[in-house]
Amino acid sequence: MYLKSIEIQGFKSFANKTELDFSRGVTGIVGPNGSGKSNISDAVRWVLGEQKIKQLRGASMQDVIFSGTQKRKPQSYAYVSITLDNADHALNLDYDELTVTRRIYRSGESEYLLNGTDCRLKDINELFYDTGIGKEGYSIIGQGQIDKILSGRAEERRALFDEAVGIVKYKRRKDVAERKLGEEQLNLQRVTDILNELGRQMEPLRKQSEQAKQYLSLRDQLILYEANLFLREMDAASKELADSSENEENVQAELASVRAESEELAKKYKEIEEKQRELEEMLAKGRSELSKSELLKTELLGQVELLREQMRSGESEKSHFRERIAALKKEEFERIAGIEDAVSVLLFIRKQIAFIRESCGKEAEPENIELDLSLIDASLKGARSVVSSCMGADYSLEERPIREAEKALPGKSDAFLHKLEEKQRELEELTKRQEALEAERREKRGEEAELRRQFEEGQRLLQDKIRERDREKNQLELLRNLAERYEGYGHAVKSVMEKRKTCPGILGVVSELLDVPGQYETAVETALAGALQNIVTGDEATAKEMVDYLKKNRLGRATFLPLPNLRSRRDENCLRAREEKGALGLGSELVHSEERYRGLLNYLLGRILIVDRMENALSIARKYHQSIRIVTLEGELLNPGGAISGGAYRNSSNLVGRRRELSELSERLKQTEEELSRLSEKRTHSQEELRQSGERLLRLEEELRRLELERNTSSLGIASEINTEYSTLSARTDLVTENLNRLSDQLGRLFEERAGIEDSEESFGRKAREREERIEELCSLIENTEKKKLLLEKELSLSEQRKEEILSERSSFFGRKDALSERLLLMEKEALRVQNKREKQEQRIESLTSYMLEEYDLSYQGAKERYSPELPDTKELRAGVNRLKTGIRALGSVNLDAIEQYKEISERHSFLDRQYQDLVSSEESLTKIIRDLDSGMRRQFRENFSKIQLKFDEVFRVLFGGGQGKLSLDPEDPDVLTAGINVIAEPPGKKLQNMMQLSGGEKALTAISLLFALQSLKPSPFCLLDEIEAALDDSNVIRFAEYLNRLTDKTQFIVITHRRGTMERADRLFGITMQEKGVSTLVSVDLVQDQLEE
DSSP: OEEEEEEEESBTTBOSOEEEEOOSSEEEEEOOTTSSSHHHHHHHHHHTTOOOGGGGTOSSGGGGBOOOOSSSOOOSEEEEEEEEEOTTOOSSSSOSEEEEEEEEETTSOEEEEETTEEEOHHHHHHHTTTSSOSTTSSSEEOTTTTTHHHHSOGGGGHHHHHHHHTOHHHHHHHHHHHHHHHHHHHHHHHHHHHHHHHHHHHHHHHHHHHHHHHHHHHHHHHHHHHHHHHHHHHHHHHHHHHHHHHHHHHHHHHHHHHHHHHHHHHHHHHHHHHHHHHHHHHHHHHHHHHHHHHHHHHHHHHHHHHHHHHHHHHHHHHHHHHHHHHHHHHHHHHHHHHHHHHHHHHHHHHHHHHHHHHHHTTTSOOTTHHHHHHHHHHHHHHHHHHHHHHHOTTOOOOOOOOOHHHHOOGGGOHHHHHHHHHHHHHHHHHHHHHHHHHHHHHHHHHHHHHHHHHHHHHHHHHHHHHHHHHHHHHHHHHHHHHHHHTTTSOHHHHHHHTTTTTOTTEEEEHHHHOBOOGGGHHHHHHHHGGGGGOEEESSHHHHHHHHHHHHHTTOOOOOEEEGGGOOOOOOHHHHHHTTSTTEEEEHHHHSBOOGGGHHHHHHHHTTEEEESOHHHHHHHHHHTTTOSEEEETTOOEEOTTSOEEOSTTOOTTOTTTHHHHHHHHHHHHHHHHHHHHHHHHHHHHHHHHHHHHHHHHHHHHHHHHHHHHHHHHHHHHHHHHHHHHHHHHHHHHHHHHHHHHHHHHHHHHHHHHHHHHHHHHHHHHHHHHHHHHHHHHHHHHHHHHHHHHHHHHHHHHHHHHHHHHHHHHHHHHHHHHHHHHHHHHHHHHHHHHHHHHHHHHHHHHHHHHHHHHHHHOOOHHHHHHTOOTTSOOHHHHHHHHHHHHHHHHHHOSOOTTHHHHHHHHHHHHHHHHHHHHHHHHHHHHHHHHHHHHHHHHHHHHHHHHHHHHHHHHHHHHHHHTSOEEEEEEOTTOOOTTTOOEEEEEEOTTOOSOOGGGSOHHHHHHHHHHHHHHHHHHSOOSEEEEESTTTTSOHHHHHHHHHHHHHGGGTOEEEEEOOOHHHHHTOSEEEEEEEEETTEEEEEEEEOOHHHHHO
16 A cells, blocks of 8 residues: 555645645655645645644644735635555555545535545544554654654653554554443443432332322212213203393394484484574674674775875975975085095095105005005095996096195105105115125025035945945955855865865866856756866876875765866767757857866766756757756756756855856956045045135125115115105095095985985875875775675575574474483393393303313313213212312322322333443443453563564664664553653764763654664555654765665655755655745656766
8 A cells, every 4th residue: 555646725835736646665855945845744644634733833723724825815725635555455445545535614614535425533543543644653754753753751652652563553442442431330320329219219109109099080080070060050051041142132122223213313403403503603604794894884984084184294295305305406516516626636646646656666665555545546436436326327526626735745846856766776776786696696506506416426426335345345255265165065075175285186176167157157057066066186096095085084075076087978969959949059168167177078068958948948858859968047957868857956055156256256346446536536626616615605695795784774765755755645645535535425425315305205196196096996895895784684684584493493302302212211221131131141151161171171062071861960969079079188289290200210210220230241341351452452562562672773773884772661660551662872982872962963863763663563555754864964864765765665755855865866756846935836757766876
C-alpha cells in the first residue's frame, strides 16, 4: 500500500485545485521559504483527522480555509482528499483504492468521506490503527517536530513506540473495555438501588390495590341505583314541562293579538299627532312672516326719511370744500418758489465741491466729500420728485439767479487754486520717483530670491553627493571585504584560498576568473551552480596538495579544476541550436576570460545554450529531443532527458556579478568625487553673489524710506488747506439742504390736503346720486310688503279652522287606547307566570343532568343503558343510594391508581432482577478481557522493544559513522505499558552524555535514527517528512538520503526539503512556488540520478 495522490483546494495557500500524483520511492517537495510546502504536510495531517489547530499552525479551524489576497476573494470551504493504493489489501477492505476526504465550510460545518461515502472520524481512526498512518503516528513528521522526539518527556515518546510495536489497537480496545466496565458497574449499582426501592414500595401498594377494588365494586352498584332514580325523576319532570309549554303557547298567541291591535291604534294616533304638529308649525311660520312684514315696512319708511336729510346737509359742505381748495393752491405756488431758490444754491455749491475733489486728488480728498455730494444729489432728487408728484410729471423747476452774498465762497480764490496746483505737481514728482525705486527694489528682491534658491539647491545637491559618495565608499569597502574573505563560498574553499599567497599553483575560484556580462549573470549562475566555487589550479599536483590539506585538517570538501586536465567535448546539437529562435549563443561564446582560461571556459560552458525565454527553450528542447542543456535569462534550467529546474535554485550570493559590481562601484565613486568638487566651487560663487545682492537691496530700502517721508509731508499740507476750504462749503450745504427738505415736506403736505378735499367733494356728489336711487328702491319695497301682508292674514284664518277639526278627532282616540292598555297588561302578567313555571321545570331537568355528569360522568343515554325494571320503587332506590354512599365514605381516602401501579412495579421488579443477573455476568466477562489484553500487550511490547533497541543502535552507527545509541525503560515505573522511554546517544569520540548536551545537528540525527529504526521494525505504507534534515550538514544529509533509499522497498517517502543532497537522491521532485502573492502553485519534475550528477 502507498499514497497515490493528494488533491487540495481552498486549503491555506492552495487557492486553486491542486493534485499531486505520487509513485513509490522518494518524492521531494521543494520551493523557496513561504511558498506553501509545509501546507501539504498540514493537509495530510488534517485529512487524517487532526483536531488540534496548533498542530496545523493556526489560531482557529477557520484559518485552514484560503483567506484571500489583494486580487482574490476568500473561499467558502477547504477540501483535501488523499488516495491510497490498497491492491495488497493491507487495509481490511474490499477496495483496491481507498480515498479519504475531509471538507470544512466557513459556517463551521465539516464532513468526512471514505470513497465518497459519509463516515465518522472514529471510522477513519480505527481504519488506520497499527499501520503507522495517522495524525499521532510516525508517518507524518511536521516541521520542527523531529526535535520534540528527544526534547519531550520520556512519557511523551510512548505514542511512537506503541504505534511501532503494534499495541495501539489493543490499547484502544482496552480503553473501550474499561469504559464499558465502568459503565456496567455504574449500571449495576443503579439497578441494585432501584430493586431495593421497589421492594419497599410493593407491600403498601398491594393493600391500596385491594381497597381500590372494593371501592370500585360499591361505586358500580351506586351508579346503577342513581341512574334508575335519575330516569324516573326525568320522566316526571319532562311530563310537567310539556304541559307548561302548551299553556305558554296559548297565552302567547292571545298576547300577540292584543299587541297587534294596540300597535295599529298607536300608529293612527301618531298620524293625527303628526298632522297637528305640521299645522302648528305652519301657523307659527305665518304669524312670524306677518310680524316681519310690519317691521320691514316701518324700517323702510325710516330709511327714506334719513336719506332725504343727508342730501340736504351735503349741499352746504360742498361749497366749503371749494373755498379751501383755492387757498391751498396759492400756498403751494409760494412753497415751489422757495424750493427753486434752494435748488439753485445747492447746484452752485455742488459745482464748488466737485472742483475741490478734482483738484486735490484721491489721497488728499476730505473725509466726507463723497457723503456731501451724495447728500446734495439726494436732496435735489427728492425735491424734484416731490414737485413732480404734486404738480405733475411735466412740471420742471426754474433755475433762479444767485444773490451776490451766495457767490462770495472761498473756492473762487485764485491764490488758493494756484498754490494747490503747485503742491500737487511736487507730490506727483515724488510719487513717480518712489514708484521707480519700488520697481527696482522688486527686481533686486527677485534676483536675491533666485540667487538664494540657487545657493540652497547647490547646498542640497552637495549634501546629496556627499551622502552618495559615503554610501558608495561603504559599498565598495564591503564588496572588497567580501571578495577578500570569499564570503558566500564554502568553508573548504575559504580555507584553500587562504593558502593562495604561499601556494602559487592556486589560480583562483571559477567565479572570479570569468567576466560575465550583466544580462547573462542569472543564466550563468544557474547553469554553473556549485561549479562557481570550484578552485582552478595550475597543475594536478597543486590540486592533490590542497585535497590532502583539507583532509588532514578536516576542513571539508572542495572541487579542484587543474587547467592541464580540462577537456571539452564538441556537441553538434548545441552548435546547430544556436541558430534557433530565441537562442542567444553558447555560454562559452557569451562569457569572457583571459586567454589562458579559455579551456576552462569551454569545459564549463561549451555545452550550455543560453536562450531568452522559457517558451523558446521548451521549443528547442523538444526539437532536439531533450538532448541539450539549456538555461534561460531568468534562470530556468532544462537538463538533457527532460528535467526542468526553476525558481528555487537561484543563488542570492551573486558570486558571478561580484567582480562586475566592484568595477562599476569604483567608476561611480570616481565620478561622484569629480561632481562633488564642481558643486563645492559653484556653492562658493553663489554665496558671494548673494552677499553683494543683499548690500544693494539695503541701499534701495533706505532711499525708499526717505522718499516716503517727503511724500507724506507734502500730502498732509495739501490735505490741511483743502479741509479748511471744504469745511465752509459743507456747513453751507447742510443749511441749504435742511431748508430744501423743509419746503419739500410742506409742499407735500399741502398737496395731500388739497387732494383729500377734492376726493371728499367728489365723494359727496357720488353719495347724493346713490341716495336718490336708494329712496326710489325703498318706496317700491314698501308697496310690495303691504300686498304680502294681506295674503298672509287670509292663509292664517284657514289654518286655524283645520286645527280645530284635528283636535276633535284626537280626543276620540283616548278612550279606546285606555281600554286596550288594561287588557294588554293582564295578558302580559299571565304570560310571565306560565314562563316562570316552564323555566323551573327546565332548571330541574338541567340540575338532574348536571348532577349525573359531574358525579358519575353519565349522560341521559348512558343512564338509559343501565335501566333495570326489576329494581324496587323510587323510595327504596333513594334508601339504597344513601346506604351505598355511607359504605364508600367508610373506606376513607382511596388511591385508584394503586391497582395499575402495583401491577407495573411488580413487572418492573421482575425485569430488573433479570437485568441484575446479566450485569453481573457482563462485569466478569469485561474484567477477563482487560486481563487478557494487558498480558498480550506486555508480551508483544517486550518482544518488539528489544528489536527496536537493536535496530536503533544499528541505524545510529550507520548515520553517525560509529558510536552507539541506546533505548531504555524508565526504572521508576515497573509497568512496561506506561513506563517512559529514555534515549541515550553516544556519537563517535564522545562519552555517554545527556541528550541536552548534544548539538542541534546531533539531536536531529539521533531523532532521525530513532525514526528509521521504527520504520525498519514496522514500516508505514508512506512517510511524510517536513525538513527534518534541516539542521544536518552536507555530509550527514547525504547519509540521511542514502539510508532513506534503503527503506523504500516497504515505505514510500515524501520529503519536504531545501537540501541539495536530498533532492539529488529523490526519484521525483515537486516544485512549489508563489507566482501570485499568497497563492501556491505546483511544478512537477521527474529526475534521473545520472542527469543530476552531470
